[in-house]
Amino acid sequence: MSEKLPTRSENYAEWYTQVILRAELADYSPVRGCMVIRPYGYALWENIRNALDRRFKETGHVNAYFPLFIPMSFIEKEKQHVEGFAPELAVVTHGGGKELEEPLVVRPTSETIIGYMYAKWIRSYRDLPVLINQWANVVRWEMRTRLFLRTMEFLWQEGHTAHATAEEAEEEARRMLDVYADFLENEAAIPVIKGQKSEIEKFAGAVRSYTVEAMMGNKWALQAGTSHNLGQNFAKAFNIRYLDRNNQLQYVWTTSWGMSTRVVGAIVMVHGDDQGLRLPPRLAPIQVVIVPIWRQDVDKTRVVETAHRVAATLQEGGIRVHVDDREEHTPGFKFNEWELRGVPVRIEIGPRDLEADQVVLARRDMPGKEGRRTVPMAEVLSGVQVLLAEVHQSLFAQAKRFLEENTHEVSTYEEFKEVLATRGGFIRVFWAGSDEDEIRIKEETKATIRCYPFDHDGSEGTCFYTGKRTTRVAIFARAY
RNA sequence: CGGGGCGUAGCGCAGCCCGGUUAGCGCGCAUGGUUCGGGUCCAUGAGGUCCCCGGUUCAAAUCCGGGCGCCCCGACCA
Numbered sequence: 001m002s003e004k005l006p007t008r009s010e011n012y013a014e015w016y017t018q019v020i021l022r023a024e025l026a027d028y029s030p031v032r033g034c035m036v037i038r039p040y041g042y043a044l045w046e047n048i049r050n051a052l053d054r055r056f057k058e059t060g061h062v063n064a065y066f067p068l069f070i071p072m073s074f075i076e077k078e079k080q081h082v083e084g085f086a087p088e089l090a091v092v093t094h095g096g097g098k099e100l101e102e103p104l105v106v107r108p109t110s111e112t113i114i115g116y117m118y119a120k121w122i123r124s125y126r127d128l129p130v131l132i133n134q135w136a137n138v139v140r141w142e143m144r145t146r147l148f149l150r151t152m153e154f155l156w157q158e159g160h161t162a163h164a165t166a167e168e169a170e171e172e173a174r175r176m177l178d179v180y181a182d183f184l185e186n187e188a189a190i191p192v193i194k195g196q197k198s199e200i201e202k203f204a205g206a207v208r209s210y211t212v213e214a215m216m217g218n219k220w221a222l223q224a225g226t227s228h229n230l231g232q233n234f235a236k237a238f239n240i241r242y243l244d245r246n247n248q249l250q251y252v253w254t255t256s257w258g259m260s261t262r263v264v265g266a267i268v269m270v271h272g273d274d275q276g277l278r279l280p281p282r283l284a285p286i287q288v289v290i291v292p293i294w295r296q297d298v299d300k301t302r303v304v305e306t307a308h309r310v311a312a313t314l315q316e317g318g319i320r321v322h323v324d325d326r327e328e329h330t331p332g333f334k335f336n337e338w339e340l341r342g343v344p345v346r347i348e349i350g351p352r353d354l355e356a357d358q359v360v361l362a363r364r365d366m367p368g369k370e371g372r373r374t375v376p377m378a379e380v381l382s383g384v385q386v387l388l389a390e391v392h393q394s395l396f397a398q399a400k401r402f403l404e405e406n407t408h409e410v411s412t413y414e415e416f417k418e419v420l421a422t423r424g425g426f427i428r429v430f431w432a433g434s435d436e437d438e439i440r441i442k443e444e445t446k447a448t449i450r451c452y453p454f455d456h457d458g459s460e461g462t463c464f465y466t467g468k469r470t471t472r473v474a475i476f477a478r479a480y
Numbered sequence: 481c482g483g484g485g486c487g488u489a490g491c492g493c494a495g496c497c498c499g500g501u502u503a504g505c506g507c508g509c510a511u512g513g514u515u516c517g518g519g520u521c522c523a524u525g526a527g528g529u530c531c532c533c534g535g536u537u538c539a540a541a542u543c544c545g546g547g548c549g550c551c552c553c554g555a556c557c558a
Binding site: 004013014017028032084087088109138140142143144149150154156203222223224225226258259260261262263291293294295296300327329330331332333334335336337339348350351352353360368443446480 | 481515516517518519520549550551552553554555556557558
């Protein structure tokens with residue numbers, strides 16, 4: 001393996017790509033714009049999936065699977081939806097050697113086909129709510145792609161629910177946004193800002209879109225998850241109706257919400273440093289790597305045996321552990337490699353430790369001596385458990401501090417442009433502009449409204465762009 | 481789709497201007513030895529449609545024409 005990564009400050013995009021390739025999270029595929037998720041990356045995704053899936057089940061959802069192919073006419077039924085997705089559809093026109101009567105769209109998202117099915121299944125208020133999630137791949141024909149952040153095919157979950165009332169649908173959309181925020185903060189150690197999308201940025205076909213926005217290491221924003229209140233738009237397009245208690249025919253109210261393999265990119269960019277990945281302990285495929293150290297063959301046998309015994313102890317304690325007993329590499333090489341791959345805790349075991357009946361614990365989030373300490377052999381499991389929890393807290397605290405330190409408030413457009421050009425980050429402003437104003441700002445500065453944050457206390461201020469008084473606050477940033 | 485860069489061993493590159501033996505270097509890989517508490521060192525070895533098609537020439541990785549592909553930067557998006 002070649003030695004140094006490019007640093008984040010000299011070339012952030014290159015650093016990002018190199019970390020992913022060299023940590024073996026993913027690789028490029030022979031098809032442009034697609035990627036192969038390698039075992040290490042997929043193990044990370046599986047942990048993400050399990051943590052999310054558990055939360056979905058806890059909130060009353062069940063999983064199902066809807067087909068990959070969608071009749072073209074379905075996509076066209078909801079006006080905003082087709083306008084939003086038409087440019088990025090992959091369309092199948094031939095099958096079995098013959099041209100199809102109606103082209104099939106490879107799903108870019110499944111609102112339409114699920115809407116069609118819901119219309120079949122829902123008859124009465126007693127059938128509601130319907131709370132279904134699916135884990136699937138989707139395809140969007142993208143011009144410019146980037147590993148995990150934007151690929152033509154990606155994996156995700158999409159929740160689709162139907163409710164009897166507008167209030168219930170709104171509650172559901174907000175509840176699932178909270179689930180995403182909870183997942184990101186408590187599993188991925190990523191602090192987020194919850195808020196509502198602007199009209200310009202909302203999902204094609206939604207009444208309202210909600211988002212959790214995270215700040216990447218280069219201070220750009222990334223939408224890590226979204227939740228939409230679809231109102232009755234899809235209910236009307238697909239005729240999803242039910243009889244209420246008064247025997248009145250009513251349209252249902254639907255929601256949808258999704259989180260994708262893009263969060264892997266967020267984990268890379270939020271926590272990574274110039275040595276490589278720093279994986280949040282609860283999601284890391286390998287939480288602890290044990291590197292045995294020996295000088296002579298007599299030591300080797302004892303040390304490697306001890307390493308495996310320690311591994312067994314940790315494994316019984318529910319820790320995901322790996323012993324790196326390869327003979328062809330020196331310990332120093334292994335330290336660097338596992339740091340690149342982001343393993344949160346490393347255990348070193350050498351002859352000195354055997355004499356002292358101890359091991360050395362090193363934490364990934366603290367370089368050098370500072371992050372290293374010895375613990376008695378008997379306390380390995382508890383020591384590791386405590387340390388993993390600490391690493392999680394420390395990653396979260398670092399990311400949170402970074403987010404706060406790079407969130408700025410401005411009161412004029414001049415100041416806005418100045419801050420964007422010099423410091424970057426999130427800019428929090430009072431906002432009373434129009435859609436046109438928003439688009440103009442985007443054209444002039446590349447910054448977009450990431451969200452209207454929920455945490456605004458409702459106080460009134462002056463819009464930095466129009467000078468009007470308003471209680472609305474927006475967060476602007478450059479975004480992926 | 482616009483701008484830039486690039487296709488030579490698995491990866492990164494040199495050679496190309498100025499055509500001429502057997503196409504080279506580093507990493508990686510294989511074997512043996514050595515080393516091992518922060519990217520060991522040595523030896524030997526395997527590995528090539530020089531992106532593709534056509535042309536010029538006694539002779540093309542090298543010159544000419546056409547194509548294809550990839551990466552980076554800009555307008556759309558989870």
